[in-house]
Amino acid sequence: MEEKEKAYRLHLMVCAGTGCVSNHAFEIKGALEKEIKKQSLENEVLVVTTGCNGFCERGPLLVVQPGNIFYQQLTEKDIPHLVEEHFLKGRPVQKLMYTPPKEKTPIPVLSDIDFFKGQVLIALRNRGLIDPEKIEEYIARDGYTAMAKALNEMTPEGIIEEIKKSGLRGRGGAGFPTGVKWEYVRNAPSTNGGVKYLVCNGDEGDPGAFMDRSILEADPHSVIEGMVIGAKAIGASEGFVYVRNEYPLALSRLNLALKQAREYGLLGKDILGSGFNFDIKVHRGAGAFVCGEETALLHSLEGRLGEPRPRPPYPAEKGLRDQPTCINNVETWANVPVIISRGANWYSSIGTKTSKGTKVFSLVGKINNTGLVEVPMGISLKEIIYNIGGGIPEGKEFKAVQTGGPSGGCIPKEKIDLPIDFESLTEAGSMMGSGGMVVMDEDTCMVDVARYFLSFTQDESCGKCTPCREGTKAMLSILTRITEGKGTEGDLVLLRDLAESIKDSALCGLGNTAPNPVLTTMQYFMEEYETHIKDKKCPARVCRQLNTYIVDENTCVKDGRGCDLCKRNCATDAILGEKGKAHRVVQEKCIKCGVCYDVCNFNAVKIE
């Protein structure tokens, strides 16, 4: 540590989040290093791997510092040119820069790009700026100062007071005030000589959300630091991070971070000479959705079947090994150090009256800028979708957005001005939940969407309680029936009854929220259900069993000259016609697989 820091004139920040890694970010890094060596720039240019940048849509990504120049969708082929032009000769390469849709000129600087411009980074404060595998870089960015402050200058009560004042609420979805929870745990009696536990919930069950993974990958130390502060506040000496095993990169970076922190004495005995002891163990989950539920997670952590149990007692009172346990989500923990170092007042100045600070959303679906965004609470859906997300691709119309993951709800376009916070989302029938945002355009069938999400929750139900186990199965079968055109009017009544009853009587959050997609789609898109049942039609033409495929003979002959492709691809010989002549679908034989529609190059196959 005594040697002087080596001076480089350029730092190339290669994004190595899971998204970019799967887009071959490591090959890009390799190519860069090779090329830099070739140009003898290795003493001038440093290649750094960072955590997820957030703009995953455009991966693999590279940001050049200083200058904040943003390169995107790189391939190995681009590298020699890029190195020579920009890093050697100082001429940034425009064609590798981001050009917003519908525009022609690329935007060279990251902060000028809309996707980044609208974001406020707290939980993701270090993204793209540090190498998550180097603790020094985290420390350089004021890392562990909050912890030092909390351990040496603050009392547990003081920490709790600060968190309470900040208005931080659990980012796991339910939004329980974090400070209040900590206070509960602090005051709850332990039956085992004062032992209390602290758990970080990294079991991100929603397949469409990935902010927890991203934080663990990009900035594991922020979570560790948050946990140490929390431990001091509640009086715990042992903590656990529950991470699903499907996150190998997150696991390895977290484990590395823990090792480094331990080596530096930032974990373990007598942290920073404060006399405070705390250490963290990593527990790998097997990836059950229900294990994101806190009681199920604790069961799993204890080595038992990952099943929820009724609350109360809450984990704060009787959690892991029956001792008071504080469970917070990854993102919550990542927020904690910033609150401690910058103060509750600063934090609570961001956001709305009830929901303070920022929230990370994973923006996916029919949207131009897929990725991870951190925005202040209270920002409208519209801003997220159109300003940051860049709107809907191919100029299609926005229809709805599913927030909160598979058990969240669909919010229709009428509510696009809805300011996003915990309360408003719940009011709209959805929830903050996982922070997932699935954007849907006009081509989406809402009945099918409900069916899709339900098939997920049904599959992930642990099966302990009757409503969730049997109810999701029953709802799924009704929805499947409707999408197949076999629905009756009675089905809608039964579906609503079921949904309400399950929401009301299921054991845990998973069951309580599983009907949300059904309930919200029924609330906002009832006419689509009715069309499916009464007219046996799917307006979005997604439910193939309700489609009628016909060949427009005119187009077929005129444009396609009876190319015969549809006939050759039809599995049931339902298409008649000879090459060069008009083709025709025999409806009795058609199984509505849609292959003819997909293969026709001349749009001659139509759906009615």
Place this chain on the structure above:
Amino acid sequence: MPKLTVEDLKKIREKTRRTTMLREGGEHRAKITVHMGTCGIASGARDIMNALIKEIEARDITDVILTNSGCAGLCSREPMATVEMAGKAPVKYVDLTAEKIKEVLEKHVLGGKIVESYALGIGSEKTDLS
């Protein structure tokens, strides 16, 4: 590995300040741009750059940004470099050698006094993208 103290945390931060400054565009005293078009490289811009890097490292200067750019247009006077002191107009130096640029670094960047004998002029076209 010895256990850290709060003081050690500060030391680590000090040590890495150059990185922080570089990546986050933090406060810097000066920015030196070496012009490295084909002409510049051909007339020895790499030497200038290397000399600068070595010198900055040796003096442990953490608040000077070192960057490069393409051809500055005055190929006959290469190698060239532009020094921009924070809040001041850029100064372009021409016909540089490793020795000369060290002098510039010493007198101009650290001492605040323009080395007029090598300077082409003060104020020029905008060279910085940001």
Place this chain on the structure above:
Amino acid sequence: MSEKLKIGLYWAASCGGCEIAVLEIKEKILDVAAACDILFWPVALDFKYKDVEAMPDKHMDVVLFNGAIRTSEQEHLAKLLRQKCKVLVAYGSCASEGCIPGLANLYSRQSILDRVFKETPSTDNPNGTMPQLKVKVDEGELCLPEFYERVDTLAQTVDVDYFVPGCPPVADQTWAALEAIVSGKLPPKGSIVGAGEKTVCDDCERKREEKKIKKFYRPWEIIADNEKCFLEQGIICAGPATRDGCGTPCIKGNMPCRGCYGPPPEVVDQGAKLLSALGSIVDSTDPDEIQRVVGEIVDPVGYCYRFGLPNSMLRRAKVG
């Protein structure tokens, strides 16, 4: 001269160690010489049997007779010396108990002769020539003593007055015996002089606790603890069944007692007693284990009757 004690010494079936043992009294031999006239000592002085035969009966005051009786010659001399002396002392284990030569009683005369004159690897005797009692040669007839079938102790051959046990007797004890004889302070006839009245254990300085044996060892099989009772270590020691008086030189040299001083006063058969003790101290209540532990003792006769087979109740083996 007449006040000097007239003594004789004879060496029968023994190794000769006892003759040397007499000299072990060192400078005191001068006292002996001053006090005694040695009338017969074939190993040191040239006397002929005829000289002895020529003595009047009970001419000698004391005869120290060492060695067992194996041959007719030894028997003859034993009888002759008995006749010519006042006090006959069986000096040493051979004369007293039979000792090592007595172990020959495990074999028949024939097998011993065969072994010696025919079977040993170094013997070259293709004609099977055996020693003869009488051989005629040109010069006349040569006679050899008879080799008896059995080794007897001196007391089994003639009347013995005193016994000095030991293989060999230790110097102090020899001196004590001689002193007693010189001073004329003689114990009752038949006494064992120059020995104690208890067992070797009584003199032994080793620590004894409990005798509970799980395995017997021969001395070379383990390194013996030199402070602990040999038997308690599983090393067979004849001390408990052996008369004391020797001063335990073997034990002090970290070798177990072999029993050369013969049985303690009240023991009739030293070997049987030692055997009884050995068989009793096995620490087990499992018949198989007891038999195994005891069965591992090699050559119990050798241990129990090493010095006393001719003097034991059975005296010799039944050989066929």
Place this chain on the structure above:
Amino acid sequence: MDSANFEPRIVGFLCRWCSYTGADLAGTSRMKYPPNLVPIRVMCSGRVDPTFVIKALKEGADGVLIAGCHPGDCHYTSGNFRTLGRYTLLQIMLEQLGVEKGRVKLEWVSASEGDKWARVVKEITEEVRKLGALNWDGVVEQTKQEVAECADEKVKI
């Protein structure tokens, strides 16, 4: 002496609690067994000193039987284990001394085993009868005779 007419003399050492009672039972049960064995009662087979056995052999016994309680059944808890240890060692030694195995025996006979007692006595009597007289004094005195023969040997060369 031909074995049919030879009546061996056997000394038996019987423990009072088991074997002597067993022998008693055999008697009261009117069981028939050879009269060759003269029983000597001891309190426990543990009292049987190997010296006794040797003494008996020397005094003219052709065989010796030691009888005690079954292992574990000793009235005195463990006396018979000591007997067993001594007997085992004695057997080895007697073998070295040329005494045939069958002459000296150790048997476990309980108080209820009158039949066994009878059988054991029958067996040892028969066995010793087959082995013939031991005549230890004869063995010891044999020498004189042999010495005489020895003296008469002819010169071979």
Place this chain on the structure above:
Amino acid sequence: MVNVTLDGKKIQVEEGTTILQAADKLDVKIPTLCYHPLLDPYAACRVCVVEASVKGKTDLVTSCNTKVLEGMEVKTASERALKARKLNVEMLMAQAPAAEPVKEIAKELGITKTRFEIKDPNEKCILCGLCVRTCTDVVGAEAISFIERGKDRTVAPPFNEPSEACIGCTACAYFCPTQAIVFEDKYGREIIHDELHLGPVTAIRVPIRQAVPMVPFIDKDACIHFKTEQCKLCEKVCEPEAINHAMEDEVMEIDVGSIIIATGYDIFDAKKNAVYGYGRLDNVLSGLDFERLCNAGGPTGGNILLKDGRKPESVAILHCVGSRDRNYNEWCSRVCCMYAMKFAHLVREKTGAKVHEFYIDIRAFGKGYEEFYNRLMEEDVIFIRGKGAEVTDVAETPEEEGKLVVVCEDTLLGLVRRVPVDMVLLGNGLEPRRDADEIARKFNIGCSHEGFFLERHPKLGPVHTASDGIFLAGACQGPKDIPDTVAQAGAAASEAMAMADRGTFELEPITSFINEELCGACKTCVALCPYTAITFDEEKNVSVVEEALCKGCGTCVAACPAGAATQHGFDDEEMFAEIEGALSVV
């Protein structure tokens, strides 16, 4: 205490009471499925949902696990609760159509059929988890668990293979509300308690109805707690808290002056002689079985019944089962003739059935016994002289169908007879206790060859043993009936008393001693003494015998290598003289 309103009724209950318990106090019935009072609430079936309001906040909660709060207002059958409850029951009807409790609740709720898809009409399991919780929380065996999740959830042992962790307690089946769990033994038969044909046995029971003291005990071999250290359900339900699993058998040491051994006998196990079919054929009973059957406190209340509940019409009684039999026990057990005849009398009296006695000889030796024999003959009991050779259920003639046939050689008639009867009673003989050997060894006494304890002398010491102070009474010494036993016991008691009364005890003058002059201090003797009568006197450096402790075995004497130990009456000289004497006889 907490004040609650439940369906409009106000009640004060203790803090920590659940809504379900409170409702129970008010006799308000809330249906439950996954709830069991002995297990922790699971709240999975969601059938017990009720509407509860506290401080203006109304929620649907499960009554089994929700604890009442001050001012809580509960509506057990509100529209909202009923709607959820009905739907949940309806869904369970589809999932487990064969589950009776679900049907019952459905009926009460007015649901006749389910609208949901039925997968398996025979399914009984409602996945209430009672079995899994029983196995895990109560039994502690963890032999079964839920496997898979959601719609595929089932209960199974690990890997769906018979689990080694299963201790076969059947507690899961006991707790299963729908009889969905069936136990099979390894031959594939359903396990029922039928094999113990004199009634089922539980781990906690009163040994017999006539037991004194009349208290139940825990059978450690059968109790789950002693297998897995868990369960203790009995402790939970026992209100006076009278159950203590930690209680241990105590070994007490009592110093006594004399001991009377009265360990009794075992009865001959008739299963050893397969020809009688005992344990194989129904209605073949041992003597003790029959005593239990006859007993007013027995399983039938003293009625003599066949296994199917009929009264027997004919009964055979076989004498000498296991007795007077070269293959088993050669002795006469003395009591069987008379008790067999007592059986005959009882059967005649209680059922009027025809009774056949199969005997070798009738041994009616006691006072009034012969008269009893004569009386039986007057009661028309049929005596057949001939030992029962076989009992079979293989019929050779139509009248033998469905009967047990006793085959024997009638030695009076001189022919082999087959006698069909409904019931066969065996006159099992008496045997020594199976552990008699061990007892004999412990007390240093002998056993006769058959295994009964041996008295010192049949005539002169009939209650004494070879060990002083140890006396015998009853059948442990040999088969005998009650009068004889009482007589012998009396004798033994008075002998014991007499001895204790005397206060002193004379030793036989056969003790050992050690001659200090000769003792070489080798300590060989010390460890040999089983009575620790020998100590070592360190000062004198000799071993010393404490004569009061010495029993005179002489082991030390034989072992003393120095010849220092001697025994009075058995010293070497005496022994030598005895040997010489023995051999001087020609």
